[in-house]
Amino acid sequence: MQTKTVSLQDTLNQNLExxxxxxxxxxxxxxxxxxxxxxxxxxxxxxxxxxxxASGMKNLARRTEELLWTED
Structure with missing residues (x-):
């Protein structure tokens, strides 16, 4: 097993302890x-x-009903 040294933020160290x-x-x-x-x-x-x-449409989730029910 090897030993490593790390620096921890104070809160992380306290939570770990x-x-x-x-x-x-x-x-x-x-x-x-x-x-x-x-x-x-x-x-x-x-x-x-x-x-x-991937459709490339950024608003696809908001427009599902509109897009599903439009006729070509």
Whole structure:
């Protein structure tokens, strides 16, 4: 295992210390778990279908009824 040094904002550090005390876990343990969860989430690829139906219309959601019921 390697050691890393990070700088935390005061509030984040206080919240981390408080959570460690409440849960009886070490700060190292909490940081390791948080990083593992974050990295696992980032590694998930976007579905290939994302953006496939992009219309380019910025107001599409507001105009659904109007657009659905217009005749060509």
């Amino acid at each position: 408080q959570l460690a005390q409440q849960t009886g876990r070490s700060i190292d343990e909490l940081i390791q778990e948080a990083l593992e969860l974050y990295l696992a989430q980032q590694a998930k690829p976007m579905p290939r279908s994302m953006g496939i139906g």
